[in-house]
Each structure stands twice: as C-alpha cells, then as structure tokens.
Amino acid sequence: MSRFEIKIVATLLGIAVIPLVASVILVGQVIRVSNSVAAGQTQRLSVPLSHAADAYRALFVARRRVFLVSAKLLARDAALLSALGSSDREGLSRRVAELVRSRGFAGLGRLAIRGPDGKVWASAQNGKQYPAARFRDLEVNEPLGGGHLDATFYTPRAPFLNFRALGRAQRAANEITTLRDELSSIYRWVFLIMFGAVLLVATGVGIFVARRTTRQVAVLSGAVQEVAEGDLRTQVEVKGRDELADLARAFNEMVGQLRENRERIGYLEKIGAWQEIARRLAHEIKNPLTPIQLAMQQVHRKYEGDDPRFRKMLDDAHAIITEEVEGLRRLVQAFSSFARLPNVQPEPVDINALLEDFFKSHVEVTQRCKEVRWREVEPVVQVMVDRMLMKHVIYNLVENAVQAAEDAGTSEALEVEISAKRDGQRVTLQVRDNGPGMPDDVRKRIFNPYYTTKERGTGLGLAIVKKIVLEHGGSIGVDSVVGEGSTFTIRLLAVDTELEAATVRTTISRLLRDAPKAEPR
Amino acid sequence: MICGLLLAAVTPARAQTSVVAKRFSFEDRGGVLTISGGFRELFDKHLQKRLRSGFATTVVMRVYLYQQGGGKPIVVRARTLRAVYDLWEQRFVVRFEDRRGRRHRKFLRDGAVIDRLTSLWRFPLMRMAKIARARNYFVAAIVEVNPMSREVLAEVRRWLRRPSGGHEGGSESFFGSFVSIFVNNKVRRSERTWKIRSQLFYKP
Numbered sequence: 001m002s003r004f005e006i007k008i009v010a011t012l013l014g015i016a017v018i019p020l021v022a023s024v025i026l027v028g029q030v031i032r033v034s035n036s037v038a039a040g041q042t043q044r045l046s047v048p049l050s051h052a053a054d055a056y057r058a059l060f061v062a063r064r065r066v067f068l069v070s071a072k073l074l075a076r077d078a079a080l081l082s083a084l085g086s087s088d089r090e091g092l093s094r095r096v097a098e099l100v101r102s103r104g105f106a107g108l109g110r111l112a113i114r115g116p117d118g119k120v121w122a123s124a125q126n127g128k129q130y131p132a133a134r135f136r137d138l139e140v141n142e143p144l145g146g147g148h149l150d151a152t153f154y155t156p157r158a159p160f161l162n163f164r165a166l167g168r169a170q171r172a173a174n175e176i177t178t179l180r181d182e183l184s185s186i187y188r189w190v191f192l193i194m195f196g197a198v199l200l201v202a203t204g205v206g207i208f209v210a211r212r213t214t215r216q217v218a219v220l221s222g223a224v225q226e227v228a229e230g231d232l233r234t235q236v237e238v239k240g241r242d243e244l245a246d247l248a249r250a251f252n253e254m255v256g257q258l259r260e261n262r263e264r265i266g267y268l269e270k271i272g273a274w275q276e277i278a279r280r281l282a283h284e285i286k287n288p289l290t291p292i293q294l295a296m297q298q299v300h301r302k303y304e305g306d307d308p309r310f311r312k313m314l315d316d317a318h319a320i321i322t323e324e325v326e327g328l329r330r331l332v333q334a335f336s337s338f339a340r341l342p343n344v345q346p347e348p349v350d351i352n353a354l355l356e357d358f359f360k361s362h363v364e365v366t367q368r369c370k371e372v373r374w375r376e377v378e379p380v381v382q383v384m385v386d387r388m389l390m391k392h393v394i395y396n397l398v399e400n401a402v403q404a405a406e407d408a409g410t411s412e413a414l415e416v417e418i419s420a421k422r423d424g425q426r427v428t429l430q431v432r433d434n435g436p437g438m439p440d441d442v443r444k445r446i447f448n449p450y451y452t453t454k455e456r457g458t459g460l461g462l463a464i465v466k467k468i469v470l471e472h473g474g475s476i477g478v479d480s481v482v483g484e485g486s487t488f489t490i491r492l493l494a495v496d497t498e499l500e501a502a503t504v505r506t507t508i509s510r511l512l513r514d515a516p517k518a519e520p521r
Numbered sequence: 522m523i524c525g526l527l528l529a530a531v532t533p534a535r536a537q538t539s540v541v542a543k544r545f546s547f548e549d550r551g552g553v554l555t556i557s558g559g560f561r562e563l564f565d566k567h568l569q570k571r572l573r574s575g576f577a578t579t580v581v582m583r584v585y586l587y588q589q590g591g592g593k594p595i596v597v598r599a600r601t602l603r604a605v606y607d608l609w610e611q612r613f614v615v616r617f618e619d620r621r622g623r624r625h626r627k628f629l630r631d632g633a634v635i636d637r638l639t640s641l642w643r644f645p646l647m648r649m650a651k652i653a654r655a656r657n658y659f660v661a662a663i664v665e666v667n668p669m670s671r672e673v674l675a676e677v678r679r680w681l682r683r684p685s686g687g688h689e690g691g692s693e694s695f696f697g698s699f700v701s702i703f704v705n706n707k708v709r710r711s712e713r714t715w716k717i718r719s720q721l722f723y724k725p
C-alpha cells in the first residue's frame with residue numbers, strides 16, 4: 001500500500017468506525033442497564049419464589065406429620081383398646097364410626113381395625129367423596145394392642161399442583177436469566193461481525209478509490225518524466241471528468257505547446273543557417289559573374305577572323321554563357337532575397353482586406369489557371385500579420401499550385417480556393433487546389449530549403465512561407481492526395497482588441513528574439 | 522490481521538463442552554446390539570442437591586451409532602428420563618420414555634435414581650444383522666440435563682423479532698431477525714450438556 005492509500009483508508013475507517021464504536025458503547029450501556037434492571041426484577045421474583053417453595057414443602061411435611069400424629073393418637077384411644085382387648089366387635093365398630101365422624105381428626109377418611117388374627121374386625125368411612133383428581137391420600141398403619149389400626153387420610157391436591165406450577169415458573173425464570181446473559185454476548189457478537197464487515201468494506205473502498213487516483217497520478221508523473229527526458233510526443237489518456245482529468249488535459253496541451261515551440265525554434269534555426277549559406281553563395285557566385293560575362297563579350301566582339309566554324313562555335317559559346325550567367329543571376333537573386341528576408345512587422349489586419357489586396361496586386365498568377373477564388377469571412381476577422389509578407393505567403397502557395405498544374409498539363413482545369421475561418425483564439429487560413437497533389441515522401445520534405453521537384457525550381461518558396469508563418473507565432477501544415485489536390489492550412493492568432501494585439505505583438509517579438517539565440521544543433 | 526483479532530475476540534463467547542471418553546460394553550442380545558455403561562461422575566453436587574427439591578430433573582439422552590470414518594450416524598436412539606421426588610410419598614418417581622414407550626418406576630434412594638439418570642442398561646441400538654463384520658464402530662452420546670423448554674426459546678425469539686413487544690403484523694426489526702439466527706445455534710440450551718464418546722468396537 002502506498003502512503004496515499006493508507007491515508008485514504010485510514011480516513012474512511014475513521015469515518016465508518018467512530019460512529020460504530022460510539023453505538024457499540026451506547027448499546028452496551030443500554031444492555032447493561034436493562035440487564036441489571038431485569039436481573040433485579042428476577043432477583044425480586046426468584047427469592048419469594050424459593051420462599052414459597054419452602055413454605056409448600058413445610059406445609060406438606062406438617063400435613064404429613066399431623067396425619068402421622070393423628071394415627072398415633074387414634075392408636076391410643078382407650079375405648080378402642082378396651083373393645084379390642086375384650087374382643088367386643090360391636091363396641092369396636094361403634095367407636096370406629098364415632099371417631100371417623102367426630103371431625104376431631106382432620107382429613108381422616110377411613111379407619112379400620114384388624115384383630116390379632118389379621119382380619120378386619122371393624123371399619124368405617126366418613127361418608128365424604130375423595131376423588132383422586134382433587135385429593136391425595138396417606139395410608140398410616142399403627143399397632144393397636146395385639147392388632148392393627150389402618151387410617152387413610154385425605155388432603156387436597158391443589159397445593160401439590162400449585163407447587164408444581166411454582167417449580168415450572170422457577171425453571172422458566174432460570175432459563176430466561178441464562179438466555180439473557182447469553183443474549184448480551186450474542187449482541188456483542190453481532191456487533192463485532194458488523195464491525196468487521198464495516199472494516200472490510202471501508203478498507204476495500206478506500207483501496208479502490210486510492211488506487212484509481214494513484215494510478216492516474218502515476219501515469220501523469222511518468223509522462224512528466226518522459227517530457228523531462230526530452231520526449232515531447234508524450235501524451236496521457238484523459239479519463240473521467242474530475243480534477244485529475246483536467247490536469248491530464250492541461251498536461252497534454254502544455255506538452256503540445258512545448259513541442260510546437262521546439263519545432264518552431266528548430267526550424268527557424270535551420271532556416272537561419274541556410275540563409276547564411278545562401279548569403280555566402282550569392283556573394284561568391286555574384287562577384288565573378290560580371291567579369292565572366294564581360295570577358296565573353298569581349299572575346300566574341302574582338303574576333304575578326306573568318307573561320308566560319310570557329311565563328312559559329314564562338315556564337316554558340318556566347319549564347320550559352322550569356323544564358324547560363326542569366327540563370328545564375330536569377331539564382332543569386334533568389335538566394336539573396338531568401339538571405340535577406342525582412343523582419344516581421346505585425347499590425348492588425350482584416351483578413352478580407354488582405355485577400356482583396358492580394359488579388360489586385362498579383363493578377364498575372366491568378367490568370368494562369370481556370371479560377372482562383374476566395375470566400376469572404378464573416379464576421380470580420382482581424383489577424384496580427386505583416387501585410388507584405390503575408391501576401392508573399394499567399395502568393396507562393398498560389399504560384400506553387402499553378403506551377404504544379406502547369407507541369408502536369410492541367411492548368412486549364414485548376415481551381416484554387418482560399419478560405420479563412422475563426423476557430424477560437426485562432427484563425428485558420430486554407431489554400432486548396434484540385435491540382436495533381438503529391439505523394440507522401442514529397443509531402444514530408446516540401447518545407448525543407450532547396451527541396452524541389454521542378455527543373456528550374458529553387459526549393460526556397462515553402463521554406464520562406466514556413467519561416468514567415470512561424471515568425472508570426474502561427475503554424476502551417478499540408479494535406480494532399482495524389483490526383484485530387486493539396487490543401488495548405490495556416491493557423492494564425494486572431495486579434496479582437498487592442499490589448500490582444502499588444503499581447504500578440506509581444507509574443508511575436510519574443511519569438512523573433514529567441515529564435516536566433518538558440519544553439520544550433 | 523484485523524479479522525484475526527476480531528475472531529479471537531469473538532470465539533470464546535460460548536463455552537465449549539469437551540467430549541468425555543468412556544468405556545461402554547456392547548452385547549448381542551437376541552439379535553439386537555445393546556449398549557450398557559454409565560457416566561455417574563458427571564452428575565455433580567449441585568444436581569444431586571436439587572434432586573430432593575420436589576421439582577423435576579429431566580435428562581435427555583441421544584445416542585448415535587457411527588462407523589469409524591463414516592460421516593453420518595447410522596442410527597440415533599433417544600431416551601428421556603424425568604425424576605421427581607414426591608414430597609408426599611417421600612420417594613422418587615422416575616419416568617422413562619423411549620422408542621418402547623413410557624414407564625414409571627419408584628425409588629427410595631438418591632443413588633438409585635442417579636444411576637438411572639446417568640446410565641444405559643442394555644439399551645438397544647439396532648439389529649445385529651445390520652452391523653458389518655470386522656468393521657470399527659463407536660457410539661457418541663449427547664446428554665442434556667434440564668434442556669431449555671421449547672416455549673421459552675420460542676418466546677425469546679419472538680421478543681427479538683419484535684423488541685417493542687409489538688402486536689402481530691408489526692414490523693419486525695431487521696437487527697432482531699439477524700440476532701435470532703444466532704440464538705438458534707449459539708445459545709446454551711440446557712443446564713448441563715455432556716458429550717460422551719465410546720471406545721471402538723467391532724462384530725467379530
């Protein structure tokens with residue numbers, strides 16, 4: 001995990017966990033309070049419950065003891081003993097019935113006396129019904145004289161049933177207490193599970209979010225590295241619409257501008273070097289031309305011999321040298337005008353007026369083909385250009401189109417269209433022809449100085465065009481399809497206000513100042 | 522790492538009952554495999570003291586016959602015993618309940634009752650014919666003393682689902698339903714639970 005990821009995850013965890021911990025503490029408190037309240041209640045209940053149970057137990061024991069003691073008392077009854085002793089069965093029966101009915105012995109339901117022979121000599125019931133559902137009985141056996149006394153006592157069943165219910169209640173109370181204790185541990189469990197889930201989710205989400213961000217940042221910083229190492233073709237992929245995407249977009253634009261600038265500076269340097277060469281060449285060639293021509297003229301004029309063959313040779317040589325010297329002069333002319341291109345002096349110019357001007361002053365080139373037309377730009381667009389040089393640029397482009405068509409023998413059908421349009425901060429100027437076009441290998445080299453495909457070409461035209469455009473802070477490019485035509489596209493800075501004009505002017509002058517200073521490569 | 526800590530914090534929430542190893546004797550009685558043996562020492566002082574309270578002590582035994590290495594039990598037999606000291610008649614009544622039906626027996630001494638509650642005597646497991654020869658078997662038993670009544674458990678679950686004690690049709694609390702899942706397998710369901718495992722045996 002990167003530090004950034006750790007930070008994000010920690011923040012998310014903090015946000016998620018703090019309220020959870022707070023609620024765990026709170027719930028724990030509530031559970032504890034309610035438990036202790038409930039525990040108090042159960043306590044209050046269970047103590048009397050167990051007292052009640054003890055009371056019932058004591059009751060049962062007491063009741064039993066009463067019956068046992070009653071039996072013992074019955075066994076001491078003098079009347080019974082004497083009747084038994086004298087084998088007075090009649091008297092015995094009478095006394096037994098008397099005792100059972102006397103109510104002196106609570107719960108006594110039946111009494112029987114067995115003689116020494118083990119047979120029942122007398123028995124009696126008190127006449128009441130004791131159904132088993134409602135009564136429990138206790139049979140007590142006591143020795144009586146030489147015989148036995150069997151007494152059956154009855155006691156209501158209800159207390160026993162109550163006692164059982166009490167037992168069940170106590171059990172339930174115990175069970176609920178146990179359950180309650182375990183429930184709080186279950187609640188703790190559930191909270192811990194939720195806690196874990198929140199922890200996992202927060203960590204996952206945090207890592208996801210952090211990864212996405214760091215990935216983009218890493219891509220950007222990698223790109224910055226590449227640029228620092230000098231690779232200005234670097235571009236980063238723009239994804240999404242957040243600040244990082246904005247950053248990526250800005251980065252791409254910045255690199256693009258850097259690249260354009262470097263190309264511009266490189267090109268201007270190269271052209272500068274070529275200009276120097278052209279200047280020297282022009283100088284070196286120009287100087288001997290006049291003596292050569294003068295010498296030839298002299299030789300031609302001074303010959304007075306009458307050898308017709310020599311005469312003819314001399315005439316031919318004179319014509320050839322004169323023509324070649326003329327050609328060289330033109331070349332020198334081209335070289336030195338290339339070498340001494342004037343500095344750009346920009347001013348706000350209305351594009352329409354500029355083109356109108358061009359059509360007035362360069363009639364001859366526009367008449368060498370079917371049509372050269374221009375579309376007026378609306379609304380009026382102002383550009384910051386050097387009027388003279390920009391006309392020269394347009395002239396060069398139109399002339400090239402015408403020459404290319406002438407060489408291909410299609411100038412009769414050639415149409416050239418000049419158009420301009422506003423495109424944000426920039427103005428796009430296009431010169432489009434339907435001439436022969438050019439293959440890719442030519443197209444790539446046409447802006448190089450001295451590159452030409454024409455017998456009498458200098459290859460300087462487009463080099464000059466590009467130099468002028470670059471010095472205006474603009475750019476130039478070309479599209480071409482063989483057999484269909486070519487389109488030259490120039491981008492210039494648009495000017496709407498004085499302030500902008502000033503800005504453009506300083507941009508241009510800075511460009512002009514920087515270019516020659518750069519180290520040649 | 523965090524999860525590990527969590528688990529560690531959570532696991533001891535429920536005390537584990539360890540398994541007690543005991544020797545039992547297995548017999549072929551009239552073509553039926555029976556088990557005999559006891560675990561009287563597990564019946565602790567507290568339970569002994571309560572025996573004469575007049576309230577019932579219930580013991581539920583579940584006996585599982587396993588083949589060694591096999592997953593599921595081959596047979597499950599259950600027996601429920603309920604011992605009550607009759608405070609009136611001053612003797613114990615023990616109710617036996619299993620596949621063969623319900624029987625009552627009376628005892629005077631505590632020891633005799635404890636014996637009955639903590640032992641199996643020739644308790645039939647399954648027909649001998651179904652036992653494979655020369656294979657290892659063993660018996661595991663789960664014995665619960667005073668298991669929680671179903672009514673109480675159901676009631677607790679109802680409370681959890683409707684913490685406000687609300688009427689039928691009231692909205693159930695999500696949290697409560699979630700918790701009640703745990704009640705099913707986390708809550709101790711009896712006063713004592715013993716897990717007992719026999720030695721291995723085989724049919725020669």
Ligand SMILES: Nc1ncnc2c1ncn2[C@@H]1O[C@H](COP(=O)(O)OP(=O)(O)O)[C@@H](O)[C@H]1O
Nearest residue numbers: 400401404446452453454457458459460461462
């Ligand atoms: N409109 C065009 N159509 C076809 N080819 C063109 C056109 N413009 C320029 N070219 C090619 O670019 C080359 C360089 O042009 P340029 O620099 O003006 O030098 P030059 O005109 O002296 O040849 C030309 O020789 C020609 O091959």
Ligand SMILES: [Mg+2]
Nearest residue numbers: 396400461462
């Ligand atoms: Mg040209």
